[in-house]
Amino acid sequence: MIEKFQEWYQNRHDFARRWKEENPDGKVVGYFCTYVPEEILYAANILPVRILGGHEPPALATPHVFDMWCPFCRDCLSQGLAGKYDYLDGVMIAQSCLHVRQAFGAWQVHVPTPWSYYLCMPNAVRSPRSRPFFAGELADFKKAVEDWAGKPITDEDLDRGIDILNTNRRLMKQVYELRKEENPPITGTEAMTMVWASQLVDKREHSLLVEELLRDLPNRKLDRDPGVRLMIVGSENDDRPFMEMVESIGGTFVIDDHCTGSRYFWDEVVPNENRIQAIADRYCDRVPCPTKDFGQEDWERKRFPHILNLARDYRVQGAVLIQQKFCDPHECDIPSLRRYLEGNGIPCYFLEFEVTVPVGQFRIRVEAFIEQITAEELFE
Numbered sequence: 001m002i003e004k005f006q007e008w009y010q011n012r013h014d015f016a017r018r019w020k021e022e023n024p025d026g027k028v029v030g031y032f033c034t035y036v037p038e039e040i041l042y043a044a045n046i047l048p049v050r051i052l053g054g055h056e057p058p059a060l061a062t063p064h065v066f067d068m069w070c071p072f073c074r075d076c077l078s079q080g081l082a083g084k085y086d087y088l089d090g091v092m093i094a095q096s097c098l099h100v101r102q103a104f105g106a107w108q109v110h111v112p113t114p115w116s117y118y119l120c121m122p123n124a125v126r127s128p129r130s131r132p133f134f135a136g137e138l139a140d141f142k143k144a145v146e147d148w149a150g151k152p153i154t155d156e157d158l159d160r161g162i163d164i165l166n167t168n169r170r171l172m173k174q175v176y177e178l179r180k181e182e183n184p185p186i187t188g189t190e191a192m193t194m195v196w197a198s199q200l201v202d203k204r205e206h207s208l209l210v211e212e213l214l215r216d217l218p219n220r221k222l223d224r225d226p227g228v229r230l231m232i233v234g235s236e237n238d239d240r241p242f243m244e245m246v247e248s249i250g251g252t253f254v255i256d257d258h259c260t261g262s263r264y265f266w267d268e269v270v271p272n273e274n275r276i277q278a279i280a281d282r283y284c285d286r287v288p289c290p291t292k293d294f295g296q297e298d299w300e301r302k303r304f305p306h307i308l309n310l311a312r313d314y315r316v317q318g319a320v321l322i323q324q325k326f327c328d329p330h331e332c333d334i335p336s337l338r339r340y341l342e343g344n345g346i347p348c349y350f351l352e353f354e355v356t357v358p359v360g361q362f363r364i365r366v367e368a369f370i371e372q373i374t375a376e377e378l379f380e
């Protein structure tokens with residue numbers, strides 16, 4: 001099962017291409033950012049595929065987006081400009097940060113894609129007005145999808161879309177639950193590869209594989225010392241070589257907080273007669289990324305306590321905080337997060353990521369962090 005997730009991730013365009021051959025009337029929509037309500041796309045029998053970078057120097061993006069812009073966004077755009085996503089029927093975004101919006105805007109102009117949609121997702125999700133506002137935006141979005149697909153989306157369709165997403169979320173959370181064990185039966189790299197794959201293929205097929213994995217995991221014993229229990233937190237991260245490197249030098253990532261990890265699937269849609277409102281509530285209430293977790297003084301921040309709870313639940317000994325270079329949302333968030341976690345007894349180490357990370361140099365730095373945690377615990 002693990003190899004299958006890896007194959008889906010590695011050959012990420014193959015699934016959607018094959019899906020289109022098998023569903024000649026079906027449409028594939030590439031999406032930027034995990035605030036896109038995939039429930040509505042599944043309700044319309046559209047396959048959503050997350051646009052990810054290729055970890056290749058994003059030279060093609062240079063004329064369109066500043067080089068001092070998020071490398072992940074430049075990499076995504078560069079992949080589009082290189083024609084890697086030429087099978088997409090549509091592309092969309094839900095508002096999050098300005099970097100990804102810039103990449104989306106350049107994509108609309110320079111990457112031929114028949115349909116595109118900008119979804120106005122509020123940033124001040126703690127405001128009491130955000131939920132009704134977003135429900136209105138989702139109603140408009142549903143109408144636009146209906147017009148494009150040429151058929152109405154019924155309540156039954158929405159129920160199906162919600163169920164597909166919720167089932168997948170629930171199953172992946174069960175896999176994450178097993179990572180609380182003393183010797184987790186799945187590494188952090190493997191667990192995150194499962195999540196990356198879920199953003200690239202039909203979730204119904206993905207869920208079947210996760211169910212199979214869940215039957216297998218209780219009997220799986222990894223022939224490795226888990227070493228120091230680490231958490232990884234921050235910007236977009238699908239850097240498999242980095243994750244593998246850390247897990248080969250005495251650490252195990254037992255939990256994460258990334259939009260390519262737990263933040264993506266942690267919360268389900270709570271059923272409600274008004275399906276659109278239920279979906280809107282889920283995206284306003286989900287574990288937020290830093291672009292959404294701010295507001296007036298009396299609006300309680302959700303992100304930091306959630307991360308601390310994860311650290312405690314998964315008995316984390318140290319946190320690796322990563323940021324894509326020039327990613328303002330995380331750059332502004334990390335100093336306070338670091339103070340908050342360290343103040344609560346979780347040692348932290350910060351690393352700045354690029355499209356390709358210097359694995360050798362990072363190895364020395366993470367090794368030192370792991371040694372420091374081990375030494376401090378010995379002397380406690």
Ligand code: SF4
Pocket residue numbers: 070071072073097098099100235236324326327328329330
């Ligand atoms: S990594 Fe940061 S700058 Fe890039 S898309 Fe994500 S939040 Fe935006």
